[in-house]
Amino acid sequence: MLKDLFNKKSYITINMYEGGRSPISNAIKPEDKLAAHTAKEQKKTERISARVRIRTIIDEGSFQEYDTDLEAWNPLEFPDYPQKLASAMAATDEKEAVITGEGKVLGMGCVIGVMNPSFMMGSMGTVVGEKLTRAIEKAIEKKLPLIIFTASGGARMQEGILSLMQMAKTSAALARLAEEGILYIAVLTDPTTGGVTASFAMLGDIILAEPRALIGFAGPRVIEQTIKQRLPEGFQRSEFLMEKGFVDKIVIRENLKETLAAILKIHSIGGEHNVSSPRI
Amino acid sequence: MYHHLEFEKPISELENKIVDLRKFAEENNIDLNNEVNILTRRLEAMKKEIYSGLNPWQKVRLARLQERPKALDYIQKLFSDFIELHGDRYYGDDGAIIAGIGMLSDIAVTVIAHQKGRDLEENLSRNFGMPHPEGYRKALRLMKQAEKFKRPIITLIDTPGAYCGLEAEERGQGEAIASNLLHLSRLKTPIISIVIGEGGSGGALALGIADRMAMLEHSIYSVISPEGLSSILWKDSSLAQRAADIMKLTAQDLLQLKVIDAIIQEPLGGAHRDIQVVTENMREYLLGELRILSRHSPQVLLDTRYEKIRSIGAWK
Structure with a gap:
């Protein structure tokens, strides 16, 4: 079954998106379907919750969630933070702005972290940093590839300097993952900004992005205030980042699972296998 | 001329x-020594009281003071034979970051620092100490060079933050910072960071992954500026003072939160009152810690650095 998916359907759908830029290959289906995809990729992709995202990426029944009990508290005694956390929990039915765990993508195992843009704007406090770091360490321990979906307004200011240090923590863990030769795919979704952009979002071996997602270090409003002029249309969108060389590929949501599976497959048969087997 | 901060008014x-x-006594040839002595003692007591009880906002003001020594002032005093090295080898040379090699006593070191301007003209060429991506890439290039030649790295942090501009985004501000965080965590040479003034968010952190992290007594380090926080919280950046009170951004707060390892003393009134005193305190700290760190094998160094970064955070 897996073979079928790779030999036919998935490669076709992956190519579909590239149709806009590169010559259309023979594999691509009728024009009308292409047009529909092109229209879709120009539209900003709607934000979805981390739970829904996991359902769309991870094979049914294969997801095992990590660290479900980890909950933020108020280390700086920041005013109203506990209330903000409580209402975010009530609104999202989640305990924090990231879900981590392991599962399968078209049969291939991976560790996955997915940020939730609707939980306090997906901001990274110490629990987000800790859950992701533990997930990275699990990937090292189990020698599994890692996928992180980013969606964040940046560091969580209510946890002050401790939030900032989560950038260091996640990046240091990713450095260890890299030394072990384990694949890390970052998938940037709307919005990915601030401390998340300046840490794990930009550290993927392969960086994918959803169409039209806002991706940047500083937010557009802050930049406009700094330079005292309006930003050009499309600035800090996925397409802009790809043009500037910071994103490997833009993938529409419908094709994400197949694209991730294709990347995982290529990496599962690379490396030592390639070196030891004779070439034709 | 030195501009007094408002809380320093009684002192001045x-x-x-x-x-x-004194002038009156001299001009009229009368002995007022006794009175002068009394007032001098009162002045000392007043200074002690005011400077040891600074509130967070007063610390912010002191940390950003124009007269406060900047990285180059310390570099000139701390390192002999300092040679500045320029450029990231990709795009350009960023004046907001100074990098170079020199001697700390008898130890060859690489020095990386944010440089704020000492006047308006220098501030324009230094972009007020706010680096572009090429600044971070220059820093990384020279930190890797330090590893190659087994030189310890010393970083001095003093920035309002990484620059938030159009070109900075185009050239990958996020990527540049992220890349520094990742690589610094694995550099097989000792790294010591000292916040000398303002530690502004990710732009500071990109030079602040270290085996030892210290702050000067009146420096600050935070995830966002007090102005930024107050404009988010109350849509009013003029409430920065209130924001500073809740942020836990002073050296003393950060020591308590175990984010830093040490506080380096400044003379009464701040570093600008006597840079020589601060420099000697910095030198003593750097030499002492380098002596300890140089005994570690690279593996122990990296494992300890990882654990140090790994352990920061708090949850239920």
């Missing part, structure tokens, strides 16, 4: 009074 008034009294 008393200082002026003493000057006047």
Whole structure:
């Protein structure tokens, strides 16, 4: 079954998106379907919750969630933070702005972290940093590839300097993952900004992005205030980042699972296998 | 001329009074030594009281003070034979970051620092100490060079933050910072960071992954500026003072939160009152810690650095 998916359907759908830029290959289906995809990729992709995202990426029944009990508290005694956390929990039915765990993508195992843009704007406090770091360490321990979906307004200011240090923590863990030769795919979704952009979002071996997602270090409003002029249309969108060389590929949501599976497959048969087997 | 901060006003008034009294005594040839001594003692007590009880906002003001020594002032005093090295080899040379090699006593070191301007003209060429991506890439290039030649790295942090501009985004500000965080965590050479003034968010952190992290007594380090926080919280950046009170951004707060390892003492009134004192305190700290760190094998160094970064955070 897996073979079928790779030999036919998935490669076709992956190519579909590239149709806009590169010559259309023979594999691509009728024009009308292409047009529909092109229209879709120009539209900003709607934000979805981390739970829904996991359902769309991870094979049914294969997801095992990590660290479900980890909950933020108020280390700086920041005013109203506990209330903000409580209402975010009530609104999202989640305990924090990231879900981590392991599962399968078209049969291939991976560790996955997915940020939730609707939980306090997906901001990274110490629990987000800790859950992701533990997930990275699990990937090292189990020698599994890692996928992180980013969606964040940046560091969580209510946890002050401790939030900032989560950038260091996640990046240091990713450095260890890299030394072990384990694949890390970052998938940037709307919005990915601030401390998340300046840490794990930009550290993927392969960086994918959803169409039209806002991706940047500083937010557009802050930049406009700094330079005292309006930003050009499309600035800090996925397409802009790809043009500037910071994103490997833009993938529409419908094709994400197949694209991730294709990347995982290529990496599962690379490396030592390639070196030891004779070439034709 | 030094501009007094508002909380220093009683001090400067008393200082002026003493000057006047001395002048009066001299001009009229009368002995007022006793009175002068009393006032001088009162001045010392007042200074101690004011400077040891600074509130967070007063610390912010002091940390950003124009007269406060900047990285180059310390570099000139701390390192002999300092040679500045320029450029990231990809795009350009960023004046907001100074990098170079030199001697700390008898140890060859690589020095990386944010440089704020000492006046408006220098500030324009230094972009007020706010680096572009090429600044971070220059830093990384020279930190890797330090590893190659087994030189310890010393970083001095003093920035309002990484620059938030159009070109900075185009050239990958996020990527540049992220890349530094990742690589610094694995550099097989000792790294010591000292916040000398303002530690502004990710732009500071990109030079602040270290085996030892210290702050000067009146420096600050935070995830966002007090102005930024107050404009988010209350849509009013003029409430920065209130924001500073809740942020836990002073050196003393950060020591308590175990984010830093040490506080380096400044003279009464701040580093600008006597840079020599601060420099000697910095030198003593750097030499002492380098002596300890140089005994570690690279593996122990990296494992300890990882654990140090790994352990920061708090949850239920």
